[in-house]
Amino acid sequence: MADARMARPVRRRAQVEISPGSYPWRARAGIAIILLMSALAVCTLASYYSLPKRDDTDPRGIIIDEDRFAGIRAVLPTRGTIGYLSDTGGKRQNPRAYYLTQYFLAPVVVAPDTAHELVVANFASPSAIATLAAANGFRVERDFSNGVALLRRRSP
């Protein structure tokens, strides 16, 4: 009986402390890699603040601004195809100026040639419009005094 009492475990105050497990090195390294990637991204993002202000000037001198085309848009037919003439080159030589002209004048289609009754002139030097128009068989229908003009084919 006494042996049995001796064998019975005596339980006093048992305090169990649970400490949170730690992350294995793989997990820690993985988190560090992604945080490092984020830090590198912050440096790259900072470099974008040096981006120049909006670039509305074509390298060949034409100011690319939608307001320049407001006048001609008002007098153009609502639909159809017109030609394109410029003193800075056509579609191949100066695509940006030609593409933006089309962008501003849509839904009128601007073809990259002068084989049309109406032609839009998009010039860097407004004084050259009349001369170049005459050389291509056109007369100036409306000059908007900002390098943009509407040309019409001369009747034979």
Next chain:
Amino acid sequence: MTPLLIVFLPAAIGFLLVRALGSGPLRCCRHDVFRLILGTGIGIGLSSECYFVGLVSGISGLLLEIMLLFAAGIAVALNLKKASCRFCETLVTEDSDRVLTRWLACAFALLLFLDFAVFAWVSARKPRGGWDAWAIWNLRAHFLYRAGGVAWRDGFTEVLNWSHPDYPLLLPAFIARGWKLLGRESNAVPIALACFFACGSTGLMAASLAILRGARQGLLAGLALAATPFLYVQGAMQCADVPVAFFRLATLAALALADRFNSPGFAVLAGAAAALGGWTKNEGLLWFGAFLLARVIVARRRLLPAFIAGALPVLAPTAFFKARIAPSSDIFDAAGRAGMMTRALDPARFILIAREAFRHAWNFGPLLVGAFAILAIYLMVTGLRRENRDRAILRTGILALLLTAVGYFFVYLLHPLDLGWILETTSDRLLLQLWPGIVFVVFLAGRAPRRLPLRCQLATEVDTISSSSSPGSLMSRCR
């Protein structure tokens, strides 16, 4: 009211569709963030298609959207009795290290804020976006919005071949719809649209992986994508590659959830997302084909009918556009076909494409070290998880990404334009289209950060302990 309508209607349509087809509780739950991002992306695509169908048929596009909204609302109402969030019911087990989760959440929020700041900065400097934005997408939007009656078809004439009139219309149609609702043209519409797709991609990444792999893995994946400044700069340039990337990620995320929860509804949404990529850009059609093929190879017919059922209604306007309105692509028109065989068999082109692809992948980011290299190192360090319930979607995703990359290779090989120039101007953007999908696959396959099992320290005050409470058994209890 009108700006609200521009934003609210697509978001509501998409959100209700995700709730109706996927799962959703009676009230709000934290997984609604995921539903809202996925739903808004799908809603934008569907609204864009409604506008296009409206133009073709003469029916009001807005009316079609409202009908779609009612249909989605009715579907949600019919499901109300069995409404429940399957994600909440089967949460991913994760040890509760709130400190780390909070730190990661703070880092994620800070980086996302900086990304947004750069997006706003670039947008303020280039409100019309980059070259592609005004020469392709916004130009087409001008035609759709400004031209009345049937004149909008003039925007697809071969005279404008330089502006790729064969490209699908998700962006132009949605922008034109926004301008129509607004009553005037405003750069705010394409900028807001671009902002959603750039920030939404990161949000979708974090939210979907949080459901599939736990909050910490979701945040790490979100950080990896947010640490790609190129995504936000290209987003601000309003190029279509960011929406294409979004829809690829949405396809992977929705099908991963469909597989995990055996949900045909999410497979329908995955099909719709894949098809909307095809309504965004031709590369999206390549992804749709590649993904479908990969899925059939990997999982045969599992959830395939649901995937196709989701894709077909979305593909129908794309098919109509390609068959009846768009001119042929510059690769396959008469000029493109001339000399195609010579180009296909030229070994110098193979070498140039491979070399440039490697160079651009190495410099992709742009971080000090290439983002692909960082991700590869991450995967090597953390390792792959052993237990993998997502094997089918992982294999499908990897195969689909590889097939798409092979598709790009052949497009470059056959392209009639100067190869050096086209590689220089497009490689980074094609990599960007693949990038979110790659990040998703890596973080779905990799091990999530988990603590080692808990250690129990027995205090010295314990004098005697019963045999049934041996340290070993106590340890097992602690675990």
